[in-house]
Amino acid sequence: MLSYDELTSLERELWNAFPEGRRVDLRVGSEAGDRVAGGGDWGPGRTVRAEVIAALLLGARGVEGAGAVASIGLVGARISGTLNLGGAQIGHPVWFEDCWFDEGVNLFGAETRTVAITGSRIPGLEAGSTRIEGRLDLLGSTVETMPVSAFHREISALSLTHAHVTGGVILNRAVLSAPEGWALSGGGLVADGGVFCSRMVVHGEVRLLGAQLSGGLFMREARLERPGPRGVALALDSAVASTLDLSRGFTANGTVRLRGTRVSDNVTFEGAVLNGPPDGTGPALLCTLMQAVDFDLTLARPPSGTVDLRGAQVSQLHDSEQSWPEVVELDGFVYGSIKVTEAGERREAVARPDSTAHRLAWIRRSPGYSPQPYEQLASWYRKAGHDDEARRVLLTKQRHRRSSLSLPARVWGHLLDTTVGYGYRPWLAGVWLLVLTLLGTAVFGANSPTRAEKGEGAPFQPLVYTLDLLIPIGGLGQRTNWYWTDASLQTLSYVLIAFGWILTTAVIAGVTRTLQKS
Template sequence: MLSYDELTPPERELWDAFPNGRRVELRAGMPEADEPAAGGQWGPERSVRAAVVKALLLGANDQRSGAVAALRLAGARITGRLDLSGAEICHTFSLEGCRLEQAMSLHGATTRTIRITNSLVPGISAELVRIEGDLDLRRSVLEGGPLILINARVAGNLHLADARISGPEVAVRASGLVMEGGFFGARLITQGGLRLPGAQLPRGLLLQGARLENPGGVALAAGHVATSTVDCSHGFTAQGVVRLRRARIEDLLTFEGAHLDGDGTALVCTGMQVGDFDFRPAAPPSGAVDLRFAQVAWCRDSERGWPEQVRLEGFTYGSIGFGETTSAEDGAAGEGGMPEGDRTPAEDEVARRLAWIRRNPGYAPQPYEQLAGWYRQIGHDNDARRVLLAKQRHRHRTLHPAGRVWGHLLDTTVGYGYRPWLAGLWLIALALLGTLVFGTHDPTPVKPGEGTPFQSFVYTLDLLIPIGGLGQRTDWYWTDTGPQWLAYVLIAAGWVLTTAVVAGVTRTLNKN
């Protein structure tokens, strides 16, 4: 039990100020000398024992009517360990520009707002804490130990703007964190991962300009998080993997202007549910982006923002669009070898989207079907057919040699059923060829003096149409080798065209 007589002068000043909530200022007024990093040199005139702070917070001197007791201390060195585990604290607790010599514990405590700003702390352990207010650590440095908020409950906000936190592997452990406010971490710097699996953050996870450093590991783990917004923009940097597996984000997930430097896989968003997804990083991530089975209402992206590998199986979206335009001077040739500057905007959009889908490793039909479905939804049926044609071409490249040959035949003749007019062009070309060749040669009648007169055009059509007949093919034959072989070729071409049309149309109707 502390007695007033054994308190040092700064401790007595704090003791006397506590009942009125008055701030005790111990700073010297010289910026360099007042930096918490230099606090190891502060003498007794700026030192307060942790036991005194604890005694006041537990109500040792709050007996004064007409005032609200609060502990407000600036520029002090807190000696000893501040252990408030299991405590019930009914007073606001504020430290500014202070230096704590040992890690602080709030394990299982119940408290009001805690502010430790612009201070140096060797770690804060606050598992199961209940804070009826805010936890404010702005501009503070947690060095040598992490910030632990596992299964904590915070009625207000968590403020970590401009803070620096380092831990052996994990800088912030906050799995199961439940808040009524938001996580505000603009320009936060961590050495070690930021772990928030299963956290509930109604007002958002805001990490604009933050830098999370955990090379070779996980920079941000926010799987199963439930929040309104995840803002990783304005220079946000993750050295390590960002994991948002099965996250539920009601409004916005943005990586605009971000840097994602994960090994192997830079961003994991499998199974997440998002309102608006803005993926326009400052540069392509160093690793793959995994969007498998994610659900997005609106996706806005940058063509140049995607890495070489994007896993898209099961990725669904209500709408999608590039956030920038590509100029004709880029000089890249798109599908079919057509320079992008020579295409219409719609053709350019489709070609760029198909290039995006091809970043998915291997062949998967769902990304093509999803894109085609979206084009149909907005009334761009021609673009949808173009996407489905690209799907068939991709699929047939994965087949055995015989399947690839048949695929090339379907593509050339009817475009896998999505370009049936190609069969008409082939029919016209072959009909003209046959008419010209047969018109310059004299056939031999099967039965002299009988049958219909020879007509080269009708005869050619009779060869090309495999079913039925026009009466010419059975009445005439050729003794010359050239016309005879051309007749055989036209008969075979007729069967091939008919088979290809039937197969292509059937495939289209079945939406394969």
């Protein structure tokens, strides 16, 4: 235990200020002299030992009868040694401003009040399994890679693994640097008041797997400049959040991964830049199995890597011409409605030929063939009352599917497409029936058939005979009364009978579908 006599004059000043919660300000008043980047050169007149701060927080200085809230308040100081408070129960707020820490800060497993280290330089902050009744404020601070030590075995700068912060985690304008590891390791973090990272700069991976962010995650204008070794800039796998705001200049030079993330409100990338990993080997945005209400992907420019939305579910999708890269994974992606941004205005997507063609081209960006994206788009068109566009989508689905079939199946598919549009264009059957009727009438009218039984039946009528061949139900008395001795004409009769069955069935199906809709 430190005694009062062992303290320097500066440490005695802090010791005496602690019960009253007074701040000790050691700044000299000049920009050059108070620049934190040069804090390693500050001499004894601005240096406080970390063990003195720890002793105060652990009860070495009595605070009875002080008439104020005891707290550490230190401005413009150099902290020498490791501030080791692992496992401690701390009942006093801690405030550091514009300070230089020679070594890291260990709060692992501690229970404490608000911890504020703003505008400072810290070589690693370990706060795993810590419970903070208040906020963790690192506004404008630089947190660098902490050395591997007895209290930290991984390469990271800021560790909040399984921590619980009842207030907000403030990282606005902070710089987190761990190029070979995790700049922020927050797996299992519970942040009731939200995580605020506006204009934050990161070198390394931000890892928040399974985090519970009931107050949301806000990363407007944040720059994730260099991903971790795996090419991941931000990992939020299986996290639960109220909102994810990665907008207004948010830039990620690595994969943004929202795999299995559940968001009760909106996920927005409005005006963001998603560059993907620098080596181009991974996706720019991976949202497999993500769940959200609003999903805003109106980016500043198209992503340089793929976007993977397989199995994601959103109520509203917002997109624009800048939203999609060359490759988009859409299998299993479910959405309730689509809103588009054009000329700076956001509105409900409308069904018109050019917009439908745009949506179909969007689906074709997905590698291979999958029916679900087409069925999902058709379902949305039906709900919006655009049945014609829904049929167009499903027809395109069949044409895309045809490319994955064997040669005989492709031939049959081309026949169905040409004749009846796979059943989605039944009026084509009527056109073909008309063409075949005219053809049969012309060919049969130029030739003379043989009567089946002499002297019986109506005279030969080419038009009626052709219709008798094409209409498979009932009979008009011509087909049974006349036959052809010419093999080619007899073959034409058989062809008309076959097409009659196919085309008439398609027409009946189309009429039935129309009557059911009315």
